[in-house]
Amino acid sequence: MPNEPMSSLPEQTPEEIARLEEERRRIAENNALVEREMARRSRRSFLVGGLATLGGLGVWEWIRTRPQDLGQPWPLRRVLDINEEFSRDLFTDRAKAPQFPLSAVRKPFRLNERIGMDDPLVPSEWKLVVDGYNTDEDEAHAELDMDAIHKMPRTEETVEFKCIEGWSQTAHWAGVKFADFAKQYPAPEGYDYVGMETPDAGYYVGLDLASAMHPQTLLAYELDGDALPEPHGAPLRLMIPTKYGIKNLKRIGRIFYSQERPRDYWAEQGYDWYAGL
Amino acid sequence: MKQLAEKHPAIIRWTHWINFPILFGMIYSGLMIYWAYPEFRIGWGNFTLFKLFPDWFNKSLGLEHHLAMGMAWHFFLAWIFAINGIAYVIYSIVSGEWRYLVPTWRNFGEAIQVALHDLHLIKKAPPQGRFNAAQRVTYTAIILMGLGSLLTGVAIYKPTEQSWLTTLLGGYRMARLEHFLLTMGFCAFFVVHIVQVIIAGWNNFRSMVTGYEITTQEEPHAERANV
Incomplete structure (x- = not known):
């Protein structure tokens, strides 16, 4: 991993670099957590949505196939x-x-x-x-x-x-x-x-x-x-x-x-x- | 840094998704009814550019000779359409959600800028909240069109009982035309809506199903770190 700061940025002390690395790790962890939580919510919502769709189709099919009255x-x-x-x-x-x-x-x-x-x-x-x-x-x-x-x-x-x-x-x-x-x-x-x-x-x-x-x-x-x-x-x-x-x-x-x-x-x-x- | 942000409340999502198949059924059964007396066309004088609708259209959708079936479904689904729409409006008002949707005067001008931006004619889009200016104008119009369909529909369905309404809308034949034009408006909206949803991408679509979207918050320190 390149450890050279870009020329436009001020010099960074090793402590600073360590702190920033820690922060980066924390962000990556948070992002993974957010993605996992989103995936969990998505699974649940799409499952409910899928069941609701099937339910709707079921109602339609049920009405359509009932015995005729006039x-x-x-x-x-x-x-x-x-x-x-x-x-x-x-x-x-x-x-x-x-x-x-x-x-x-x-x-x-x-x-x-x-x-x-x-x-x-x-x-x-x-x-x-x-x-x-x-x-x-x-x-x-x-x-x-x-x-x-x-x-x-x-x-x-x-x-x-x-x-x-x-x-x-x-x-x-x-x-x-x-x-x-x-x-x-x-x-x-x-x-x-x-x-x-x-x-x-x-x-x-x-x-x-x-x-x-x-x-x-x-x-x-x-x-x-x-x-x-x-x-x-x-x-x-x-x-x-x-x-x-x-x-x-x-x-x-x-x-x-x-x-x-x-x-x-x-x-x-x-x-x-x-x-x- | 990524964040989970709540975007669409559950009642907004449910009423939106319930409306989708119900409106589809309303339009389909409506076309079956319209088939029995297809009086509208695009043309002038004796010249007809396009018949509404051509035979191939009626044939391919199986609309022919289903007037009774169309009416039976139409006057069943209309209840769900109306109740669902009224539930949406009441919830929007009570919860204050309407503030994200109803356009301000400035939004009308900005809506044009959004459209030009979407067509890649200008670079900068105006600032936006949950919905951009064009969405605010369009979605609010759609709600009003829903109300319009309900009222013109009642005017056609009960032109004696509700003759005040039928008369207000210009009479029975005029109410039929208005009801028809609103339906064409829904169809046009549907095409644009689908294209826009596809362009907006998965995160946006997912938010209409789950209620949440992933937002990214800038982290100035980490960005600068370059480590």
């Missing part, structure tokens, strides 16, 4: 239902979909699907079947034509229709509030759900009674000032702006009350049953 692994279906409860308990009754001026209407109204409307529509043969409403008779059953519907109070609204796919469009609707319809055909005590179907039962939706009774929920027979066109569900369709489009059943053939959630076409395909906005 097209979703049941834990995800359960979360959708919890979200629904959260929504209904905290907000639903107060919330109203924003109303727009007529100038916000964009025409023509977009057409997406014709599920449940394969049979050609014969207006003279169409009727609305109402089942299970409150009455003294055992089996309440009624059949209405459009004249009966037109006699009920008329309501208009300009609202933004929202498809679950993501597109939205503002349109003007006219029809009967479901709440007004339900004055004549009320839900029996303890019946918290409403079901609706197309005449061929090819498309069907379930609604909670509170959403159906919402003041903006219409049985609509006019779109943008004209009689409801056939592709949009003539002669009578559901217009429920507090729900995604998937609930807005076209060509209503049957309405019934239920104590349990009625079956729902898109919920069976894995979508949220509630589908509330």
Whole structure:
């Protein structure tokens, strides 16, 4: 080891050199200690991190492989239902979909699907079947034509229709509030759900009674000032702006009350049953 | 002389690492949802430079026809994303950690200097504490973007229940665009973040896992000894 001091440095006595060597040794010892301690902490942290990663992957794998409940692994279906409860308990009754001026209407109204409307529509043969409403008779059953519907109070609204796919469009609707319809055909005590179907039962939706009774929920027979066109569900369709489009059943053939959630076409395909906005 | 210095508290580290897979899941399930109505593009007038997103992108990531699955995961993970983010913010405020993160007015100017320094355009970087000026500005922006994603997300998820929020954000369609742009922002941040972490090196990365980093303190006597 060279023992010559650099020319720029002052002369160092042997005592000084010994002291500095001692200090250097002390630093090296400290550094080794620090590195060891760091290595120990690293091992522990990376082990915990690795286990947490495995745990996370395990949870994901577990959820993914659970038995299906209406097209979703049941834990995800359960979360959708919890979200629904959260929504209904905290907000639903107060919330109203924003109303727009007529100038916000964009025409023509977009057409997406014709599920449940394969049979050609014969207006003279169409009727609305109402089942299970409150009455003294055992089996309440009624059949209405459009004249009966037109006699009920008329309501208009300009609202933004929202498809679950993501597109939205503002349109003007006219029809009967479901709440007004339900004055004549009320839900029996303890019946918290409403079901609706197309005449061929090819498309069907379930609604909670509170959403159906919402003041903006219409049985609509006019779109943008004209009689409801056939592709949009003539002669009578559901217009429920507090729900995604998937609930807005076209060509209503049957309405019934239920104590349990009625079956729902898109919920069976894995979508949220509630589908509330 | 080397020293073990505590850098990142445990709650900061946990919330950071929990956020990583959760945000990944949010973006992935979000892309599944977006696939069902991919309305955005880069272009002007009738000219489209780049479709968001091209078919090869959707195909290679397996995003097609998974709207229901995407929604189910999105509205599950969103809870964890929100709770984790709120926990981080509350801890930062209560512990005073926010002081290391939130930029001062001077940091905004310095952030540009840091960027120029990182690009090797200027030699001297401005002085820094735990985070440099560019990190302070970026990380704070990311937290605000997280809040933005949460709010625009709620505005899309519940445009009737929370219609005040949807209206405030410019309506349903605008909130969708904002939510989308924020997501693109996260993706851009992710790329830069990974590159910077790689450049910063092992000691820095390790500190985000263990909480500690090794610092070196100058020892004037020993340096001079030359023995």
